[in-house]
Amino acid sequence: MSEFSANLVALQTIVYREIRRFMRIWPQTLLPPAITMVLYFVIFGNLIGRQIGGMGGFTYMQYIVPGLIMMSVITNSYGNVVSSFFGAKFQRSIEELMVSPVSPHTILIGYALGGVLRGLAVGLIVSLLSLFFTDLQVHHLGITVLVVLLTATIFSLLGFVNAVFARNFDDISIIPTFVLTPLTYLGGVFYSINLLPPIWQTLSLANPVLHMVNSFRYGILGVSDIRIGVAISFMLVAAVVLYVFCARLLVSGRGMRS
Amino acid sequence: MTSALSIRQLAKTYGNGFQALKGIDLDVAEGDFFALLGPNGAGKSTTIGVLSTLVNKTGGSVSVFGHDLDRQSAQLKRCIGVVPQEFNFNQFEKTFDIVVTQAGYYGIPVKQAKERAERYLTQLGLWDKRDTPSRSLSGGMKRRLMIARALVHEPRLLILDEPTAGVDIELRRSMWTFLTELNRQGTTIILTTHYLEEAEQLCRHIGIIDRGTIVENTSMRQLLGKLNVETFLLDLRQDLQAPPVLNGYPCRLVDAHTLEVQVDKEAGITSLFGQLALQNIEVASLRNKTNRLEELFVALVERNLARIAL
Numbered sequence: 001m002s003e004f005s006a007n008l009v010a011l012q013t014i015v016y017r018e019i020r021r022f023m024r025i026w027p028q029t030l031l032p033p034a035i036t037m038v039l040y041f042v043i044f045g046n047l048i049g050r051q052i053g054g055m056g057g058f059t060y061m062q063y064i065v066p067g068l069i070m071m072s073v074i075t076n077s078y079g080n081v082v083s084s085f086f087g088a089k090f091q092r093s094i095e096e097l098m099v100s101p102v103s104p105h106t107i108l109i110g111y112a113l114g115g116v117l118r119g120l121a122v123g124l125i126v127s128l129l130s131l132f133f134t135d136l137q138v139h140h141l142g143i144t145v146l147v148v149l150l151t152a153t154i155f156s157l158l159g160f161v162n163a164v165f166a167r168n169f170d171d172i173s174i175i176p177t178f179v180l181t182p183l184t185y186l187g188g189v190f191y192s193i194n195l196l197p198p199i200w201q202t203l204s205l206a207n208p209v210l211h212m213v214n215s216f217r218y219g220i221l222g223v224s225d226i227r228i229g230v231a232i233s234f235m236l237v238a239a240v241v242l243y244v245f246c247a248r249l250l251v252s253g254r255g256m257r258s
Numbered sequence: 259m260t261s262a263l264s265i266r267q268l269a270k271t272y273g274n275g276f277q278a279l280k281g282i283d284l285d286v287a288e289g290d291f292f293a294l295l296g297p298n299g300a301g302k303s304t305t306i307g308v309l310s311t312l313v314n315k316t317g318g319s320v321s322v323f324g325h326d327l328d329r330q331s332a333q334l335k336r337c338i339g340v341v342p343q344e345f346n347f348n349q350f351e352k353t354f355d356i357v358v359t360q361a362g363y364y365g366i367p368v369k370q371a372k373e374r375a376e377r378y379l380t381q382l383g384l385w386d387k388r389d390t391p392s393r394s395l396s397g398g399m400k401r402r403l404m405i406a407r408a409l410v411h412e413p414r415l416l417i418l419d420e421p422t423a424g425v426d427i428e429l430r431r432s433m434w435t436f437l438t439e440l441n442r443q444g445t446t447i448i449l450t451t452h453y454l455e456e457a458e459q460l461c462r463h464i465g466i467i468d469r470g471t472i473v474e475n476t477s478m479r480q481l482l483g484k485l486n487v488e489t490f491l492l493d494l495r496q497d498l499q500a501p502p503v504l505n506g507y508p509c510r511l512v513d514a515h516t517l518e519v520q521v522d523k524e525a526g527i528t529s530l531f532g533q534l535a536l537q538n539i540e541v542a543s544l545r546n547k548t549n550r551l552e553e554l555f556v557a558l559v560e561r562n563l564a565r566i567a568l
Contacts (some may be wrong), residue, residue, distance in 0.1 A: 017359050088348070092344065097360075097363060099310045100364055257311070
């Protein structure tokens with residue numbers, strides 16, 4: 001068997017193991033985001049949204065649905081990789097992979113795909129649930145798919161970086177709590193940055209999540225606060241840079257080899 | 259004979275400056291059953307860590323069946339199965355899934371992986387626990403699971419780091435039988451253990467490592483041949499008030515009915531019983547005070563300590 005074929009089997013094994021993991025603990029992985037997002041739809045979209053009126057030419061419910069889907073993709077992609085990889089380090093089961101001939105790229109792609117698939121699974125569940133509250137029509141399918149894939153990949157890789165550097169369970173909750181959540185809430189999920197004073201509009205543009213949410217909203221609704229081309233280019237570059245950085249971390253064996 | 263493992267000037271200095279390995283040389287022939295012994299902190303686990311690529315060496319070279327660790331890492335890894343000292347599997351996965359997944363990491367297609375997992379779990383008495391989450395297994399079962407996992411890609415060299423630590427004697431003996439049969443079928447085995455009786459029973463060659471250097475590397479037979487004096491404990495049928503006078507056999511009373519006697523290899527043991535019989539001392543039973551290998555091991559480590567002190 002060639003090294004390529006062997007690594008392909010190994011990749012399937014890692015991805016299948018990741019899917020098995022998040023399906024086995026579905027009450028912790030798939031159910032909570034579904035319940036949280038339904039609450040957002042009911043409270044923000046329905047009850048408060050009726051008082052707010054329209055935004056960007058759409059009902060408030062229609063406006064926030066793409067952002068909420070993106071929010072669940074971001075948190076779940078990140079959460080899957082950070083908890084799975086750190087869990088493997090903590091239990092030392094990562095050694096099963098390190099002693100095997102699997103290439104670092106296969107390991108990285110396997111974990112990232114696991115994160116992307118959980119992000120997509122939750123995104124799909126949230127999308128289906130949103131249909132109970134509003135019509136969801138896709139304005140540009142290609143951009144929608146590309147943006148959701150790039151976002152899930154970027155946050156899976158960021159979760160990997162967090163897991164590599166984490167030394168205890170506090171370290172894997174600090175970044176999601178103090179960085180990811182504020183960036184997501186301030187990333188235009190619930191509002192258009194056009195509502196902000198000019199200085200805050202400019203500052204908001206430095207938030208990468210704003211570009212992801214708005215690109216996805218453009219794919220669904222056809223409206224955006226930012227330039228789509230720039231946003232997608234930024235995401236592509238970010239994904240490549242992060243991949244190279246993660247691969248180097250794996251090759252160095254940081255946190256895994258003495 | 260082909261070399262299964264060849265280590266040259268292997269060195270490892272950890273980040274805190276601790277020199278765990280000071281340029282060791284070691285060869286293990288294909289088909290051998292090799293014991294790597296040493297006191298705690300001697301460098302055994304570091305050596306195994308380097309072989310399994312979990313520890314980065316700071317000097318020297320390692321090759322396994324001709325595959326160099328630095329240049330042919332993937333090929334080298336395919337030749338090795340490692341059973342570590344600590345449990346290192348996912349505690350939430352089922353027993354069967356752990357073994358099948360490990361096979362997948364080695365590129366073994368899932369159908370073949372499942373067949374092999376069934377075979378090894380059956381051989382190690384774990385097949386009826388295949389759907390049990392690994393955290394629910396007993397300590398002995400967890401050790402056997404790690405052996406099944408290490409064997410699933412059918413390595414030519416199996417490295418076991420204290421595989422019988424904390425395992426009851428019955429299970430330990432069944433593992434000895436399993437490993438002996440595995441070795442007989444051609445798998446080269448390297449074993450570290452603190453049970454010197456285990457090393458003496460199983461292994462044909464032995465390396466003793468102490469403070470990062472190899473202090474002995476020879477065949478078990480040659481090593482045991484160096485043992486000139488053995489100490490025996492004799493359980494007596496009657497109580498004695500003072501040790502008897504035994505010509506050529508230094509002795510002392512451990513208690514009133516236990517006599518400790520040193521027997522020189524040249525003198526043999528027949529004359530001892532003759533002298534005891536003449537003094538009407540009846541012996542109920544006879545046993546070694548310590549394992550033979552243990553006496554040699556302690557002597558070698560103490561000699562190394564004295565050499566370093568000089």
